[in-house]
Amino acid sequence: MGSYEILSQYNVGDSKVFITKNSEGKVFYLISEPQIDNVGKAVFAKMMRYLYISLSSDLKEKSDAKEIIRQKIFELSKEIGIYRHTAKIIDSLLYYVMRDSFGYGIINVPMTDPNLEDILEENFTKPVGVVHKKFGEYGILDTNIKFNSMEAANSFVQKLVQRTGKSLTAAVPYIDSMTKDGHRIAATFGSEVSLPGANFTIRKFSDEPYTITKLIQMGTLNPMMAAYLWILLDSKAFILVIGSTAAGKTTTIGAISSLINPQLKIITIEDTPELRFGHTHWQRLITRKSTSMFEDKYEVTMDDLIRLSLRSRPDFIVVGEVRGKEISSLIQAVSTGHGGLTSFHASDANSTLVRMESPPMNVHLSGQMLISVILRQNRLVDSNGNVVRKVTEITEIIPEQNKIRLKPVMGWDVSNNRFYPSDVKDLIDNSVRLKEIAMINGWTEDEMINQIVTRMCFLSTMIARNETDFETVTKGLAKFYYDPLQRSMSILNTKSLGEFNYARISAR
Numbered sequence: 001m002g003s004y005e006i007l008s009q010y011n012v013g014d015s016k017v018f019i020t021k022n023s024e025g026k027v028f029y030l031i032s033e034p035q036i037d038n039v040g041k042a043v044f045a046k047m048m049r050y051l052y053i054s055l056s057s058d059l060k061e062k063s064d065a066k067e068i069i070r071q072k073i074f075e076l077s078k079e080i081g082i083y084r085h086t087a088k089i090i091d092s093l094l095y096y097v098m099r100d101s102f103g104y105g106i107i108n109v110p111m112t113d114p115n116l117e118d119i120l121e122e123n124f125t126k127p128v129g130v131v132h133k134k135f136g137e138y139g140i141l142d143t144n145i146k147f148n149s150m151e152a153a154n155s156f157v158q159k160l161v162q163r164t165g166k167s168l169t170a171a172v173p174y175i176d177s178m179t180k181d182g183h184r185i186a187a188t189f190g191s192e193v194s195l196p197g198a199n200f201t202i203r204k205f206s207d208e209p210y211t212i213t214k215l216i217q218m219g220t221l222n223p224m225m226a227a228y229l230w231i232l233l234d235s236k237a238f239i240l241v242i243g244s245t246a247a248g249k250t251t252t253i254g255a256i257s258s259l260i261n262p263q264l265k266i267i268t269i270e271d272t273p274e275l276r277f278g279h280t281h282w283q284r285l286i287t288r289k290s291t292s293m294f295e296d297k298y299e300v301t302m303d304d305l306i307r308l309s310l311r312s313r314p315d316f317i318v319v320g321e322v323r324g325k326e327i328s329s330l331i332q333a334v335s336t337g338h339g340g341l342t343s344f345h346a347s348d349a350n351s352t353l354v355r356m357e358s359p360p361m362n363v364h365l366s367g368q369m370l371i372s373v374i375l376r377q378n379r380l381v382d383s384n385g386n387v388v389r390k391v392t393e394i395t396e397i398i399p400e401q402n403k404i405r406l407k408p409v410m411g412w413d414v415s416n417n418r419f420y421p422s423d424v425k426d427l428i429d430n431s432v433r434l435k436e437i438a439m440i441n442g443w444t445e446d447e448m449i450n451q452i453v454t455r456m457c458f459l460s461t462m463i464a465r466n467e468t469d470f471e472t473v474t475k476g477l478a479k480f481y482y483d484p485l486q487r488s489m490s491i492l493n494t495k496s497l498g499e500f501n502y503a504r505i506s507a508r
Contacts, residue, residue, distance in 0.1 A: 007135070012113045013467055014095050019135055027138040029130050031109045031145065034092040043082055043089070044096050051101065066104070103259060104163075105156065106118070106145050108137035111183070111204070114282070117246070120201040121440045123194070124153035129241060131246075134377075136387025150197040153345060157198040158189050178272040182207070209276045211473040212255045213462045220252065220377075221391040222419045223463075224427065225410055228394070228434070229375075229456035230259040235437050236315065237338035237372035238331075242346040247377045248389040250274055257341060260316055262478045264339075267309040269302055270320035278474030302326035314338055321345075324360045331367040349374040349395040349406050369399040372433060391419075396433050407432060414470050423433075455480075 004020040007027065011017070016032045036044065051072065073093060077086035086093065104111040110119045110130050118131040120140065124147040129140040147153040151345040161168050164177035168189035168320050176186045187200035195250045201393075210218075212226055232239065233256070254275050260266060265281035285308070288300040302319060306329040311315055316331050319326065319342040327342070334340040352374055356363040376393040393411040397404055409431045414422050421427050428434050428448055438448045462476050 010115075012109050015109045017109065017113060019132065019141070027135060027141050027142045029132060029141040030135065031143065033109070034095045036089060036092045036096065039085060040089045040093060043077070043086060044093055046080065046082075047073060047076060047093065047097060048100065050080075051097065066094065066098060069101070071096055073097065082272075105159065106419060107202075110143070110145075111202070112175055114206070116204055118201065118203055121147070121153070121199050123199055124148075124150050124197050134386070137381050137385045150191075153198045154190055157189055157200055160185060160200060161187055161189075172326055176272070178274075182274070184274070205274060209470050210251045210255050210462070211468055212258050212477075213459060213473055214468040215252065215255045216459060217468055218388075219464055220248070220389050222450070223456040223459045224421075224424065225391055225394065225419065226256070226259070226459055227452045228410060228427065228431075229256050229373075230455050231437060231451060232315075232372055232433060233260050233339065233341075235440070237433070238334045238340040238370055240352065240371055240374045241341070241343045241351050241377060242349070242374055243377040244345065244347065244379065245344075247379045249377060251389075252375070252377055252391070253318065253320070253341055253343055257316075257318055258473060258477055260339070261481055262474075263481065264315035265313060266316045266318060267314040268318045268320070269309065270303045271302070272320075274320060275318065276470070278470065283309075283314070285309065303329050306330050310338075316341065318342065322361075325362070327356065327361050327363055328367065329365060331370050334370050348376060349393070349408075351399075353404065353406075365402070365404065366396065368404055371397045373397065380414075396431065398432050401407075409433075422448050424456075427452070 003023050003269045004018075005022075006018055006020055008019040009016060014034055018030045018032065020030055021027045021028065028124040035220045051069070065281060070090065072092065073086060074083065074169055077083040099105065099108045101327065107119055107128060110116050110128070115133050116130050117136075118140075119128065120130075126146070127142040128145040129142055131139070132141055135141065147156065158168060161175055161177070163179045163181075164175070164185060165180075166175055166177055168187065170174055170190060170192055173189045173192035173194075174187065176184075178184050184203040184205065185200060187198070189198050191197055216219055216223055216226060229239065239256070240507055241253055243249050254277075255274070257266070258279060260279065261280050261441050263281075264279070265283070266277060267283045267285060268275050269285045269287075271287050273284060285305045287305065288298070296406070302322070303324075303326040306319065306326055307316065310333055316339040317330060318340075319330055321343045322330065323345075327344075330340055330342060344352060344355075346355055353368055355361070356368060374395045375391060376395070376398065378390055378392045380388055380390055380392075382388050390412045391410075393408055396407045396409055398407050407430075411420060412418075421430070425445075428438075428445060436447060437443075438445070443451065458480055462473065467476055
């Protein structure tokens with residue numbers, strides 16, 4: 001690797017990835033794929049032309065697709081007289097045929113690397129960049145993947161966008177869509193709206209959604225925060241999750257939504273379908289862009305879908321992200337007794353309310369008073385240089401005469417590296433929302449403490465058992481409502497784990 005320091009290396013399929021740092025401190029994501037000589041490249045190019053014509057479109061879905069391709073390569077090599085050379089390089093040849101036929105071509109390794117969050121190409125003159133989960137403090141890492149020309153970049157972007165079922169043209173030169181694999185793609189074509197040519201950004205999404213117990217285990221929030229949000233959700237609160245780009249807002253919405261009572265009906269509304277719920281009564285709605293360049297009468301907006309959802313008797317309406325007038329419709333829905341949950345780009349609770357009051361949202365004081373809490377999440381760098389996501393503040397919106405009071409009740413203490421408060425009673429003493437819920441339900445302070453502690457113990461028991469996968473967490477949370485004995489046992493189980501384990505989990 002020359003003067004490069006290797007920080008990490010690992011395999012992704014048949015390829016190897018090296019995370020390296022040069023003498024200037026710049027970090028790279030370098031890929032080593034199976035070797036193939038110039039003759040092999042010529043064979044590969046010829047093979048791809050033949051295979052494009054001869055392979056069936058449903059081959060990818062077959063379990064023995066790789067073996068079928070192998071046999072097809074040998075058959076074709078005999079037909080065109082290059083069998084002997086093909087036999088020598090069959091493994092490498094098969095790798096590239098599979099990569100380019102069924103994978104993502106030259107970015108297939110990053111696309112299949114579970115350690116990456118984002119893949120981006122700013123223009124064809126620069127290397128493709130990636131954002132690595134374990135090396136996030138270095139920002140975008142340059143790779144050794146690069147397009148040789150504007151034409152190559154345009155061609156690749158066209159193929160990439162086809163995976164979303166759409167296409168790019170000079171008339172419609174940009175897209176924001178999602179692949180069947182669940183990856184979100186924003187791309188431009190040619191030089192119509194981007195210079196000097198096509199570009200793309202891919203936000204990768206895991207097949208396995210992050211669960212509430214996984215986020216607690218990772219230290220994004222602690223059991224007390226989760227229990228607090230859980231009680232609010234049981235009361236059909238309206239929770240607004242705010243933060244910057246890549247702060248993990250959508251992930252957190254998906255995780256805390258799992259705490260909604262499984263007997264309730266949830267409707268999700270998104271531009272691109274990212275959220276995944278395990279609830280039986282879950283209805284999924286997505287917006288639609290206009291099919292015409294000249295009019296938008298066929299467009300279906302978030303605002304349209306929020307108003308439509310009210311006809312479907314939802315208990316909760318979850319909107320992936322609000323940016324415009326749709327928030328007014330969501331607030332109207334909340335005002336009629338529905339629970340609400342959505343995300344919003346903002347830096348803090350105060351700027352959130354200021355932005356909401358401005359066009360095109362135009363949500364004034366009476367509407368803002370319907371928000372229960374604002375949860376702020378940030379992307380931080382910890383003391384070890386690792387990028388982490390933290391719920392840095394939970395602020396209650398307290399309506400008062402002709403004004404709103406912002407009351408922070410929970411958060412992340414950067415100086416002491418811990419969440420606060422550390423005591424349930426302190427939380428209840430400071431929380432207006434919990435006092436309101438206790439009054440509505442006729443709970444004493446001790447009963448409210450028991451409600452919070454029971455939920456904390458239930459979640460902590462699941463974490464202690466390493467129950468963090470989507471299916472297990474979904475079933476486990478359902479038991480909380482369906483099986484009172486299981487709920488009671490969680491407290492006993494947590495106590496049997498010992499004070500050390502519980503303290504370690506809750507003090508993150």
